[in-house]
Amino acid sequence: MVVAAFVGHAGGQSVVFSNLRFLRYSRAWRGGRRGDPGFQAGAGRRTCGCGTRRRGARVRVRSGNGGFDRHRACRAAGYGYGAGTPGARSGGYAGHVRPADGRVRPPDRSRVAEGQAGAGGHDGTHSAGDGRPANLLPRPDRSHRRSRAAERGPRAAAATSIRLHPAEAGPIALISASRARACREAIRQGFPWRAIADTPTPVDRHVSLAGELGARSAWIKRDDISGVKHGGNKLRKLEFLLADALEGGYRGVLTYGAVGSNHILSTAHAARSLGLDCCGIVRPQPPTPYVEETLRCHLLLGTRLVAVTDPEATERERERMLAEGGAWYEVPLGGSSALGCLGYVCGALELAEQVKAGECPAPDLIYLPCGSSGSTLGLDLGLSLAGLPTRMVAARVVSESMMPMSRVRSLAGQLRQLLDGVCPLPEDEPLSRVEFRTEFLGTGYALPTDEALAAIEFMKQETNTQLEYTYSGKGAAAMLSDGRKGRHKDLNVLFWNTYNSRPAPAGLPPLIREGLPEVIRASLPPA
Structure with missing residues (x-):
């Protein structure tokens, strides 16, 4: 029930806060190993991920591109990493169908090509495994997009150059820069993708940091400046997720996070640049210095924010918005779906190109913070594809209850299944190179620790690097x-x-605290 709201007071833009209850995901997850990661949504709910356009959507199957075909089949049939139809029950992912008997079988491509749900597919009304035809809806008219594509000319056909059989992949060895580039282009051509981030981001060497670490050399990968107006790690994920929203004909994106969430702010910046609306369902968090600036940025961008304090109210608000006839595309928490993780698969391949170009040596260890785990999982697979023997240390910044390791492992399996047929998958086990660390979390999410504060000060003084204590400061604390x-x-x-180190835009409107719901005021530092 909406009992309070505040309307923006600059430029006629508004931000609406519904005084609901606390956000928490209410999903059923089934763990599994490679080949059966088994993400499964509860009955009567949509799964988070790339999202389907609408039930029974017609599918065009393109020969020779397994990843793209599976992506389309998932969206039309209502299963996998993006089941977006009420009542659909997800089973498998990325083109695999889990029928009623629980066994995983490849989809019937011929039936999908005819516009029908494959064996075990769904049209939003039928139960799993009935195989009846879906109610087909016409595809939206996007002839104007085809016209613009014709003006740009054909895209470079780099995908075919890296389609190898697993036996040809050979032992782990750093691949050539051209092959890394071809693999990255194959991913971008095999799935919806739109350039948002300013990549490649630089890799800077820091001698003083190496001295403090006792290392041969120390480097910083500058994803903090990945965007011209707003940086950070989310933009790589949003290049795939927002492109999928545009292809589906949605008018806006719906996502989740804390009141001061950098993910929601990054999504709002990127969505606005592409002409999409943005709505964020936000939960309370401990007061931090940047929350007020984040809310003022949302006022400037025209983001719609819904404040919640209860999982049931969250689900009701979410269902209400997603029921608006294809208006909202759902971006999961942190942008961490199988589709979103592709952004950091490409990020690892980008690093491999920089290594081959002599910009930096092959790193022996990579340190980064780990929240919803999408960046970590994408790097894990991308480093394997590139043949880099690098190990990773992921400092967890959320509790096990917020992001269980079973969910992390399941998402790692979904990601590999999604890329099957697009790139030659490595033989090593998912996450075998990743060391998850929990001792730097402290007392909880967004709460500072002495180690993180000391790391932030050290990095600022010695490397002129700006960090914060929710994510990046804890990753740096693990490294030091x-x-x-x-x-x-x-x-x-x-x-x-x-982290995003870009300054906030000039001319931010003031934030009038008196008009805010209590859940928002409680997340703001004292005035």
């Missing part, structure tokens, strides 16, 4: 702690900076 224990001797260490 290991260095002081002698772990980095004769190693090349890289810190992947996921």
Whole structure:
């Protein structure tokens, strides 16, 4: 029930806060290993991910592009990483169907090409495994997009150059820069993609940091400047997710996070640049210095925010918005779906190109913070594809209850299944190179720790790097702690900076606290 709202007071733009209850995901997840990761949504709910356009959508199957075909089949049939139809029950992902008997079988491509749900597919009304035809709806008219595509000319056909059989992949060895580039282009051509981030981001060397760590060399990957107006790690994920929203004909995106969420702000910036509306369902968080500036940015961008304090109210608001006839495309928490993770698969391939170009040595260790885990999972797979023997240390910044490791492993399996047939998948086990660390979390999400505050100050003084204590500061704390224990001797260490260091735009409207609901005021620092 909406009992309070405040309307923006600059330029006629508004931000609406519904005084609902606390946000928490209410999903059923089934863990599994490679080949059966088994993400499953509860009955009567949509799964988070790339989202279907609408039930029974017609599918065009393109031969020779397995990843793209599976992506389309998932969206039309209502299963997999983006089941967006009320009542649909997800089973499998990325072109695999889980029928009623629980076994995973490949989809019937011929039936999908005819516009029908494959065996075990769904049209939003039928139960899993009935195989009856879906109620078909005409595709929206997007002839204007085809016209613009014709003006730009054909895209470079780089995908075919890396379609290898697994036996041809050979032992792990750093691939050539051209092959890494071809693999990245194959992913971008095989799935919806729109250039948003300013990549490649630079890799900077820091001698003083190497001295503190006792390392051979120390480097920082500058994803903090990945965008011209707004940086951070979310833009790589949004290049795939928002492109999928545009292809589906949605008018806006719906996502989730804390009141001061950098993910929601990044989504709002990127969505506005593409002409999409943005709505964020926000939960309370401990007061931090940047929350007020974030809310003022949302006022400037015209973001719609819904404040909640209860999982049931969250689900009601979510269902109400997603029921608006294809108006809202759902972006999961942190942008971490199988489709979103592709952004950091490409990020790892980008790093491999920089290594081959001599911009930096192959890192022995990469440090980064880990929240919803999408960046970590994408890098894990991308480093394997590139043949880099790099290990990763992921400092967890959320509790096990917020992001269970079973969910992380399931998402890793979904990501590999999604890329099956697009790139030669590595033989190593998912996450085998990743070391998840929990000792730097402290007392909870968005709460500072002494180690994080000390790391922020050190990085600012020695490397002129701006960090914060919710995510990047805790990742840097893990790196400095290991260095002081002698772990980095004769190693090349890289810190992947996921923070947004771009300044807020000028002319932010003031925030009038008196008109805010209590859940928002409680997340703001004292005036």
